[in-house]
Amino acid sequence: MSPNVLALLPEYILVLAGVLIMLAEPCLPAAASRKPLGWIAILGTALAGLASWYQLQFGTLHAFYGTIQVDAFSIFFHLLIAAVVLVTLLGSLDYFEGHATHAGEYFALTLFGATGMMFMTSSVELLMVFVGLEISSISTYIMAGFRKGQATASESSLKYFLLGSFATAFFLYGIALAFGATGSTNIYAIAHGLETTATPHLAFLALAMLIIGLGFKVSAAPFHVWTPDVYQGAPAPVVGLMSTAPKAAAFAVLLRITFSGFPAMQHRWAILMWVLAALSMTVGNLGALLQRDVKRMLAYSSIAHAGYLLVAFTAFPQDGIAAACFYTATYAAMNVGAFAVITQVSGYDETARSQEDFTGLASRRPMLAALLAFFLLSLIGIPFTGGFFGKFYVFSAAVAAGHVWLAVIGLLNSGVACFYYLRLLAAVYAKPTAESAALTSIPARRVSVPAAVGLTLAAIATLVLGILPGNTLWLTQYAGTSTIIESARQHCAPHPDNCHVELQMEQR
Amino acid sequence: MSAQVPIAYYLVLGAILFSIGIAAFLIKRNIITIFISIELMLNAVNLTFVAFSHMWHQVSGQIFVFFVMVVAAAEAAVGLAIIIAIFRARQTLNVDQINLMKL
Amino acid sequence: MTIDHSILTIITFVPLAGALLLAILPDKGKTMQWGALAITLLTFVCTLHLPAHYDYSAAAGSYQFDTDHSWISSPAIHYHLGVDGLSMWLIVLTGFLAPLGVLISWRAIDSRKKLFYILFLLQQVAMLGIFVSLDLFLYYAFWELSLVPMTLLIATFGRTENRRRAAIKYFLYAFIPSAILLVAILWLYVKTGTFDLPTLAGFAAANSISPNSAALWLASLAFLAAFAVKVPIFPLHGWLSDAISEAPTAAVMVLAGKLGLYSILRFSFGIFPQQSHRIAPLMIALGAIGIVYGALIALVQKDLKRLAAYGTLGHVSVVVLGIFTFTIAGLDGGIYQTLNEGIGGGALFMLLGLLYERYGTYDMREFGGLAAKLPWIVTLFVITTLSVVGLPILNGFVGEFLVFSGAMQASFAHHVMWTALATTGVILTAAYMLMMIQRVFYGSLGLKSSAVTAPDLDAREHLALWPVVAVMLAMGVASPYWMRAIDEAGTRIAQQHESIESTAPPAEATTSNVHAAEGGPR
Amino acid sequence: MSHLSQFQTFLLLSILKIAVVLVITLTAVAYTVLLERKVLGRMQNRWGPSRTGPFGLLQPLADGIKLFLKEDLLPLAAERPLFIIAPIIALACSLISISVVPFGAVQHVKGVDMFAVADLNIGLLVILGITSIGVYGIALSGWSSNNKFALLGSLRATSQMISYELALGLSLVGVVLRAQSLRLRDIVDSQAAHGALSWNVFGGFQFVAFFIYLMAAYAETNRSPFDLPEAESELVAGYHTEYSSMKFAMFFMAEYANMITVACVATLLFFGGPASPFGHLIPTFGGAIVQAVLPVLWFVAKVLAFLLLYIWVRGTLPRFRYDQLMSFGWKFLLPLAMLNIIVTSLVMALRG
Amino acid sequence: MQLALFLIFGVLAVAGAINLLLQRHPINSALSLVVVMMSLAVLYWSLGAEFLAAAQVIVYSGAIMVLFVFVIMLLNAGEEEHTTGSRIAYVAGFPGAAAIFCLLSFVFLSERKAMGGTDLGGYLSHSANNIAEISRLLFRDLLLPFEVTSILILVAILGAVVLARKEQ
Incomplete structure (x- = not known):
């Protein structure tokens, strides 16, 4: 296979599946079920994941004149995105049944969005990153407004759109300034150009703008204002997707830009990240304390988790990348799981919204309640769940880099976080009240088989990441190492003689 | 022909436009105007790109602008569709009245 | 591969397997109770393997039934389990109390039994895990895990509407210091590259963890604070009375005491010997204050459970007083008293639970004159009380005696004064315990006790209570049998501290370096 | 003139060119109106304007005077500034685009090309750009009038123009591919080899593109059969319902100026511009002056032919329905234009 | 000029x-x-x-x-x-934008020397190649972004149709 095909195999598969769905959609009668299209999407996603796995044996691949770099890092995120999309699709296969007439477009948009995210993670050219970012953003804007009956859905879509575009402008400005400072938009060329740049302040400004732009995308405080409204209004499965996969992709970009693009400035941006992390954790957790709406609460919790993740950026490169990757994976597993449960509990009409509506869930839907409890415990960071090990790993990386106080802030925050998660958990296991019983028992639908499979996958992933994180850890550490090595190699390309030391790392 | 203009002047012009864009984004209450101010910000970025492209004698900056235009077009299509949808539902374009959810 | 190498794994995970089994079984009739009873009994039987095969002749400071597998390669986390004299009897005690907890909850828990027993078994897993783990990561995982089932038990099966608040209070009290504990553990890992307790203890003995004494101090305080809350030690006991008065009996039996005390003995003393030594005067003072404070508050309680809660505070304070004297007698007594607290406190709470089951209240003013109506209960109650107040022949006496004699030998400033204060606490304890007996069982009939006619103990309850009484007697009479293992652990710790005392403390430790307080490693 | 610097010469000559071209264009606009009325009259078996001056040749002048002297009405509810600015935009845009059109062979006087106001290397794009700005005139006129017919008319016009701009632009890509340049002079030169045979519409095999261009151009100029924006039976006069006097005249002139521009572009892109159809078949004759003027005549002749075609179509075809218009543009012209691009580029790639 | x-x-x-x-x-x-x-x-x-x-x-x-x-x-x-929301926005909007402007301008102007000036003459003399150069870069080095843009446009079309469609 030519490297151009091999390197982009997962993306090709996703696009093909998406186009197939788009072509099939108008051919189906309006009243017909859209499930077959959903199955195409699921199949495509699974194949794309397998293709990523297949790429792992080839080491680092470059394609399209150095625009694309497929390495362990990008493969990790490809797998993660594929997994998240897979679980989301499984969970939403029956979601639109009987409600929306053109659910096929939802599946197609999901796949295209995933393609954009994958491009973001595997690209080392900021132009490509930008295009990928836009594909993923625009498809999520649309998906946020997909539940058109509800006024809140279009409102959520609008807010997401406006603030997302606002962030894009900052991101672009950052790219422009980086281009101005170094004369290139390739991440490695930027790193190289920084060594000789005549305009160092410009370069730092560029990085700051990039961080602001991506900060919006990952909803780090103080760029988080859109998150609660958007999560509250958007359909639950979409929130599950957009709180994880695009965020993971944005974090991947942020990792690449900071660690590969601006390594020379780490002493400066690490401070920025320190502040952002502390602020996000605190704002997220304190905000969540005040919330009654479950989705809104989880929105604030996702801000806090973005903060935990940002802690990894203050660590040494190799640890930091590995820890960030690992945390992204655990966060994705548990958050997607939590939203999948909420999808199943509240249904298309979102009958159950506030914590009171969830009161006594355990006595009516014991399995769903147990799963929700499990995901919430993982979000708290209880041992033997992914959440615990993720947090542990992130904070150990930060402590290793000497940021003990950040770890203290972070872990105290996770103490505060317990409060609101436990409140929901306690409500779920409390005796049902009259109103809550009325609300959550209306759609006493059975959980369909695909949704159950999706939930199980998420739960298993969360559990495995907590108990046997070995394989994932290996992949994340490989990702970290390969990123560092590739940076070194690219950096050395002009002066090959004085960097055999770094390249020796590769021999190991 | 005549005196050179420092690149920095173009950049400052870009910064002025960008800041006005931010201010408009925050201050304006009409959704469409807010969207328009985002476009203004993108234009400011484009000017910055072109100026740097000139400075480095590389057209890759210009290509970026080209892509920004395409993306802006795509965003405009989607954004205006969202705006139409919300206007149909709410009969208003004032962001302060788009407040079904607690802020 | 003999069974000795996997016995600890078996002990820890049998309850987990049981919990999964219960999750599958249908919640009909008495399935849950019988299932849980069978599992807890099985666990107990397994734990008995430990004293039966414990090698008393092994070198001091070695761990037995040792299992060590690499779990995660980087960071280097091991699945390392082991037992020594300190933890062995605690494991057996945990195993012993579990079936009793099931028996006592037999009728008290009548709805959502499945949830209750699953949580109960998970709590069991966490506690056993804490006692057997020798890897700090593993230990911390179990430590955190132990919070969850307990919180849920309180939140779901609590007595009044106040249960959710009590549960969250308990959780936050325990979780926030634990978070700091994690930071300290991470810091240790960064400094030493290992989570392995024996290795760390070796480093600590060689004084080679970190040259930054201020950071070491902060880390040791983080450890101690997390454990002190769980014990609880005097000013950190805010969660105790609420949690105890809300929690169901089976949960209360294991709520306070041994986890925190064991952790102090094992980890604080093991990894931070010097810092523990230096902070001992403060802890002795807090222990003494705790004894008196607990007793005084208990004296004025009207609610039986709250009375018992403050009593618990007093009892665990005795242990604190004992272990921080760093004398062999004090340490032995402290460890012994930890066991006693489990037994005596457990029995007391079981009996209170029985009364509540019969009369639906814990208010002392509504009882009275029950002695004639419930002869068996009153008998057992009196025996338990005597054990708690430390009457000779019963177990309490051995522990308290050792603690106080150790406290008198201690070499810290003002220790005599604090010991004297603590001794008054013993008298106060006797006062409130006996007053409680007097009020509940003697005198005129109270409001409830006259209105409700309740049966005396049935066979199941006899089965739950007599073993405890038997153990009380056995531990009171045949204390050397139990003491053999404990003494080994106590002696080891005491000797370590003697050596610290003999070598003068490093000068810089007294004037703690402000700059270094920034967080240590740079 | 020798004492003038090069820059000053350039400036003076440019102003001169602008003035001349502007006058000629405006006159042409006036007489195109007359031509249309005359030819339409003949097609409908009547005489058309014939009273004012010989053969009615002074009719445009009389119309102009009439429009100047009429009362300038301003509706009360109109958005004043936009209402006034809209016709200006419309007329200005239609006139500016003439500026890049080379209407004769290359003739340098003191280094300045005399037969093109401006010779830009993106001339084609400039025309497209200015045309697309012209939409604002129509859009704003309808909206600022505060009249529902005007608004509907301008909405129709706007969407029609946006839609057909796409097909228009794409139809030109084939031509650009062949010329490998966006400069109009280069495009003309690329068709110069063998007279009419090498014109894009014949030898360049761009007849499909030409067809698309023609359709799109009719729609862009809001001419019959695509004159829905001013469908009298439905919308009174469409977007300029509320306009009168000079402002109305400006819209009127803009429409005809646009026609001329479009005809010029068609001539340049598909019919060899100012080149003679006979190429080298006819030997060169006459002096330098004749050599300079003859291409201009060819150019004018070709443009005139297009204008006649316009008028002919108007006299012959009925008006489309709105949905037909849209589906014709999007479902037929657009795919066809893309197909044309693909085929053209494939052929070019295969040829080397 | x-x-x-x-x-x-x-x-x-x-x-x-x-x-x-x-x-x-x-x-x-x-x-x-x-x-x-x-x-x-x-x-x-x-x-x-x-x-x-x-x-x-x-x-x-x-x-x-x-x-x-x-x-x-x-x-x-x-x-x-204008509503109460806009007053808050005024308070937050102007200073924020002004701050960003000051920061950017300060950096631009302080590094003005390093960035140099425009040399329109030299640049424009080769300007005939500008478009060719753009296309060379666009269709070679940056071919992938160019092609992937088609997905973006597809998504946008899909989205516009989905969002603007009236529900039956």
Whole structure:
């Protein structure tokens, strides 16, 4: 296979599946079920994941004149995105049944969005990153407004759109300034150009703008204002997707830009990240304390988790990348799981919204309640769940880099976080009240088989990441190492003689 | 022909436009105007790109602008569709009245 | 591969397997109770393997039934389990109390039994895990895990509407210091590259963890604070009375005491010997204050459970007083008293639970004159009380005696004064315990006790209570049998501290370096 | 003139060119109106304007005077500034685009090309750009009038123009591919080899593109059969319902100026511009002056032919329905234009 | 001449932007933005990017902004009203924007020397190659982004159809 095909195999598969769905959609009668299209999407996603796995044996691949770099890092995120999309699709296969007439477009948009995210993670050219970012953003804007009956859905879509575009402008400005400072938009060329740049302040400004732009995308405080409204209004499965996969992709970009693009400035941006992390954790957790709406609460919790993740950026490169990757994976597993449960509990009409509506869930839907409890415990960071090990790993990386106080802030925050998660958990296991019983028992639908499979996958992933994180850890550490090595190699390309030391790392 | 203009002047012009864009984004209450101010910000970025492209004698900056235009077009299509949808539902374009959810 | 190498794994995970089994079984009739009873009994039987095969002749400071597998390669986390004299009897005690907890909850828990027993078994897993783990990561995982089932038990099966608040209070009290504990553990890992307790203890003995004494101090305080809350030690006991008065009996039996005390003995003393030594005067003072404070508050309680809660505070304070004297007698007594607290406190709470089951209240003013109506209960109650107040022949006496004699030998400033204060606490304890007996069982009939006619103990309850009484007697009479293992652990710790005392403390430790307080490693 | 610097010469000559071209264009606009009325009259078996001056040749002048002297009405509810600015935009845009059109062979006087106001290397794009700005005139006129017919008319016009701009632009890509340049002079030169045979519409095999261009151009100029924006039976006069006097005249002139521009572009892109159809078949004759003027005549002749075609179509075809218009543009012209691009580029790639 | 161009159109652009901010009716804001875009097009041309200048006019002012104007006309929602929310925005908006402006300008001006000036003459003398150069880069080095843009447009079309469609 030519490297151009091999390197982009997962993306090709996703696009093909998406186009197939788009072509099939108008051919189906309006009243017909859209499930077959959903199955195409699921199949495509699974194949794309397998293709990523297949790429792992080839080491680092470059394609399209150095625009694309497929390495362990990008493969990790490809797998993660594929997994998240897979679980989301499984969970939403029956979601639109009987409600929306053109659910096929939802599946197609999901796949295209995933393609954009994958491009973001595997690209080392900021132009490509930008295009990928836009594909993923625009498809999520649309998906946020997909539940058109509800006024809140279009409102959520609008807010997401406006603030997302606002962030894009900052991101672009950052790219422009980086281009101005170094004369290139390739991440490695930027790193190289920084060594000789005549305009160092410009370069730092560029990085700051990039961080602001991506900060919006990952909803780090103080760029988080859109998150609660958007999560509250958007359909639950979409929130599950957009709180994880695009965020993971944005974090991947942020990792690449900071660690590969601006390594020379780490002493400066690490401070920025320190502040952002502390602020996000605190704002997220304190905000969540005040919330009654479950989705809104989880929105604030996702801000806090973005903060935990940002802690990894203050660590040494190799640890930091590995820890960030690992945390992204655990966060994705548990958050997607939590939203999948909420999808199943509240249904298309979102009958159950506030914590009171969830009161006594355990006595009516014991399995769903147990799963929700499990995901919430993982979000708290209880041992033997992914959440615990993720947090542990992130904070150990930060402590290793000497940021003990950040770890203290972070872990105290996770103490505060317990409060609101436990409140929901306690409500779920409390005796049902009259109103809550009325609300959550209306759609006493059975959980369909695909949704159950999706939930199980998420739960298993969360559990495995907590108990046997070995394989994932290996992949994340490989990702970290390969990123560092590739940076070194690219950096050395002009002066090959004085960097055999770094390249020796590769021999190991 | 005549005196050179420092690149920095173009950049400052870009910064002025960008800041006005931010201010408009925050201050304006009409959704469409807010969207328009985002476009203004993108234009400011484009000017910055072109100026740097000139400075480095590389057209890759210009290509970026080209892509920004395409993306802006795509965003405009989607954004205006969202705006139409919300206007149909709410009969208003004032962001302060788009407040079904607690802020 | 003999069974000795996997016995600890078996002990820890049998309850987990049981919990999964219960999750599958249908919640009909008495399935849950019988299932849980069978599992807890099985666990107990397994734990008995430990004293039966414990090698008393092994070198001091070695761990037995040792299992060590690499779990995660980087960071280097091991699945390392082991037992020594300190933890062995605690494991057996945990195993012993579990079936009793099931028996006592037999009728008290009548709805959502499945949830209750699953949580109960998970709590069991966490506690056993804490006692057997020798890897700090593993230990911390179990430590955190132990919070969850307990919180849920309180939140779901609590007595009044106040249960959710009590549960969250308990959780936050325990979780926030634990978070700091994690930071300290991470810091240790960064400094030493290992989570392995024996290795760390070796480093600590060689004084080679970190040259930054201020950071070491902060880390040791983080450890101690997390454990002190769980014990609880005097000013950190805010969660105790609420949690105890809300929690169901089976949960209360294991709520306070041994986890925190064991952790102090094992980890604080093991990894931070010097810092523990230096902070001992403060802890002795807090222990003494705790004894008196607990007793005084208990004296004025009207609610039986709250009375018992403050009593618990007093009892665990005795242990604190004992272990921080760093004398062999004090340490032995402290460890012994930890066991006693489990037994005596457990029995007391079981009996209170029985009364509540019969009369639906814990208010002392509504009882009275029950002695004639419930002869068996009153008998057992009196025996338990005597054990708690430390009457000779019963177990309490051995522990308290050792603690106080150790406290008198201690070499810290003002220790005599604090010991004297603590001794008054013993008298106060006797006062409130006996007053409680007097009020509940003697005198005129109270409001409830006259209105409700309740049966005396049935066979199941006899089965739950007599073993405890038997153990009380056995531990009171045949204390050397139990003491053999404990003494080994106590002696080891005491000797370590003697050596610290003999070598003068490093000068810089007294004037703690402000700059270094920034967080240590740079 | 020798004492003038090069820059000053350039400036003076440019102003001169602008003035001349502007006058000629405006006159042409006036007489195109007359031509249309005359030819339409003949097609409908009547005489058309014939009273004012010989053969009615002074009719445009009389119309102009009439429009100047009429009362300038301003509706009360109109958005004043936009209402006034809209016709200006419309007329200005239609006139500016003439500026890049080379209407004769290359003739340098003191280094300045005399037969093109401006010779830009993106001339084609400039025309497209200015045309697309012209939409604002129509859009704003309808909206600022505060009249529902005007608004509907301008909405129709706007969407029609946006839609057909796409097909228009794409139809030109084939031509650009062949010329490998966006400069109009280069495009003309690329068709110069063998007279009419090498014109894009014949030898360049761009007849499909030409067809698309023609359709799109009719729609862009809001001419019959695509004159829905001013469908009298439905919308009174469409977007300029509320306009009168000079402002109305400006819209009127803009429409005809646009026609001329479009005809010029068609001539340049598909019919060899100012080149003679006979190429080298006819030997060169006459002096330098004749050599300079003859291409201009060819150019004018070709443009005139297009204008006649316009008028002919108007006299012959009925008006489309709105949905037909849209589906014709999007479902037929657009795919066809893309197909044309693909085929053209494939052929070019295969040829080397 | 370059300076004159820059001053005239720079001032025009800023005036347009400020007008955008001050106007209350969205259509006026949109037209102000068109003015900004046209001035920027001239500035692009003055920086040697004539292809972009044309693209700016055709795509941005000729298509995107027409779409805006079209939607504004279609919805005809009237002028914006000021509410309590806008007062907060005033308090937050102006200082924030001013701060960003000051920071950016400070950095630009302090590093002005390093960035140099425009050399329009030298640049424009090869300007005939500009478009060719752009296409070379676009269809070779940056081929993938160019192709992937088609997905973006597909998504946008899909989205516009999904969102603007009326539910039955």
